[in-house]
Amino acid sequence: MKHLVVIPLLLASAMASAIVVRHDVPDSMYLAPDAALPALVDLPHEGHGVLIAPQWVLTAAHATQWHPITEVMLNGDCLKAEEVFVHPGYKQLPDGLAAHNPEGAIRFLAGLDDIALIKLAEPVTNVTPIALYEGHTELGKTVVLFGKGATGNGKAGQVDGANRTQLRRAENVISAVEERALVYTFDSGSSALPLEGMLGNGDSGGPVLLYNNGHWELLGLARGRLSTSPPGFYGQQSHQVRVSYYLEWIRATMGGTSSGRKA
Numbered sequence: 001m002k003h004l005v006v007i008p009l010l011l012a013s014a015m016a017s018a019i020v021v022r023h024d025v026p027d028s029m030y031l032a033p034d035a036a037l038p039a040l041v042d043l044p045h046e047g048h049g050v051l052i053a054p055q056w057v058l059t060a061a062h063a064t065q066w067h068p069i070t071e072v073m074l075n076g077d078c079l080k081a082e083e084v085f086v087h088p089g090y091k092q093l094p095d096g097l098a099a100h101n102p103e104g105a106i107r108f109l110a111g112l113d114d115i116a117l118i119k120l121a122e123p124v125t126n127v128t129p130i131a132l133y134e135g136h137t138e139l140g141k142t143v144v145l146f147g148k149g150a151t152g153n154g155k156a157g158q159v160d161g162a163n164r165t166q167l168r169r170a171e172n173v174i175s176a177v178e179e180r181a182l183v184y185t186f187d188s189g190s191s192a193l194p195l196e197g198m199l200g201n202g203d204s205g206g207p208v209l210l211y212n213n214g215h216w217e218l219l220g221l222a223r224g225r226l227s228t229s230p231p232g233f234y235g236q237q238s239h240q241v242r243v244s245y246y247l248e249w250i251r252a253t254m255g256g257t258s259s260g261r262k263a
Helices: 102-110 243-254
Strands: 019-021 040-042 048-053 056-059 071-074 077-086 116-120 142-147 151-153 168-177 181-185 207-212 215-224 237-242
Touching: 019 142, 019 168, 048 215, 056 215, 056 243, 116 243, 142 215, 168 237, 181 215, 215 243, 237 243
Parallel strands: 019 151
Antiparallel strands: 040 048, 040 071, 048 056, 056 116, 071 077, 077 116, 142 168, 142 207, 168 181, 181 237, 207 215, 215 237
């Protein structure tokens, strides 16, 4: 059975009225006020990032490809983006591969370095950045997921429609650790956490967080499922970007010594 993580009081108090949730728990239990995570960044139209330093936002590389990243929203403020740095190991899926060779597309995506940094034009002074997880023992950790993407429930699956909704948060447990990815499973019944959930479409680049010694640490970034089945059902696994694998690249990029390419 999964173990419950202790969530700060602010997160336990949900707003009235993204994340795919349990079918047997009211959706209102998953809703969170924006103040629950001020360091959560909204990218244009959909997708997220996380403030990890006063002038730097960490996100998934594929979330920077849908729309030009000239500005982002953080804690209610519109902030100008100066540059976007995409990991040199990221490549876009070749045209037609997903349609003609779904399994080949999954293998292609699994090998990508799906991570990017956004440098803001000015440092942020009114929001505390999220600390990066420095360890390499993510297996078995109970994590908290945040996102404003598509919602739904594990019995009916993800709802088709808007990929930006209200902020929700859910919990899960890291069940497998790969070189570049952290994996969790959307469980049900007695195997599930009270607020079990999984990230949905539009949550890309959002945080996978560990609450440790009174503060958040960033373990992963929302990447999505490596599967051809419809999203959002119980039993599905989700593969997230493993932040600890990329610590050297992150620090080198912020320090101006990285080989990462500008978007």
